[in-house]
Amino acid sequence: MPAPLPDLPPAQSLDKGRIRAITIDLDDTLWPIWPTIERAEALLLQWLTDHAPATAALFQSTEALRAIRNQMVTLRPDLNHDLSALRRESIRLALTQAGDEPALAEPAFELFFAERQRVQLFDDAHDTLAFLASRYPVVAVSNGNADVHKVGIGHYFQHSLSAAVLGVAKPDARIFHAAAGMLQVSPHEVLHVGDDAALDARGAMDAGMQAVWFNPAEHAWPYDTPPHATVGSLTALRELLD
Incomplete structure (x- = not known):
């Protein structure tokens, strides 16, 4: 017989009455991110083939482009909070290594x-x-580095806060506190929703917020203290808060 599943820690109680504001993650919470990145990388590779053929010959696949982008994380840790800068500088490095014009990175x-x-x-x-x-x-x-206005959902948000703008990334409490400050509410009056157990749910709770973990893949919760609620869909989130 299969081993029984371990007992899960009891869920915290979501206090809907104290919610005065919502913060919400974007990638993999409102849309799946990897199909978009894969498509953008394929388009980038085609552009390089047309405009920087030496670079396209040296980096012949989207996997190679992604590898040099990941290398940039090590080379430029000062940019780790800014995914746009990391991507731009990885393209510049690829162009430089291939002998193409680095200004084509722009x-x-x-x-x-x-x-x-x-x-x-x-x-x-x-x-x-x-x-x-x-x-x-x-x-x-x-x-x-999604832009809610370019995506077409900006009208739902009073503000949009990114790690690149603030200079610190989730799970740093400062980004959650900055969001609360934008709305002139206390962190304990904010409910944060996001898909990443560490960056979103645990980070928000450590910042003094309530947290709903968006978990459609039904991953196991990796920490002792559970989120205030877990949902498998955005519809379930809406039903939870109705």
Whole structure:
């Protein structure tokens, strides 16, 4: 017989009455990110083939482009909170290594960045965001470089806060506290929603907020203290807060 599942820690009680504002993650919470990145990288590789053939010959796959982007994390740790800068500088490094003009990094990145904004929202994202925005002020809090206005959902948010702008990334409490400060509420009056157990749920709780873990893949919760609630869809989030 299979071993019994370990007992889970008891869930915290979500106090809906104390929620005065919502903060919400973007990538993998409102849309799946990797299909978008893969498409943007493929477009970037085609652009390099047309405009920087030596670079395209040296980096012949999207995996190679991603590898040099990941290398940049080590080479430029000062940029780790700014995914746009990391990507731009990784393109510049690729061009330099291949002997192409490094200034081509600018138009190459702009092409990549525009495609990166063409996300496919989860089917229930618009309805959920409309529900949240009708009841609470909502702030987007992301370590990524999605632009809610370019994505087409900016009208749901009072503010959008990124790690690149603030200079610190989740799970640092300062990014959560900055979001609360934008709305002139205390952290304990904010509910944060996000897919990453460490960066979103644990980070928000450590910052004094309530947290809903968006977990459609049904991963195991990795910490002793559970989130205030876990949902498998944005529709379930809407039902939780209704």
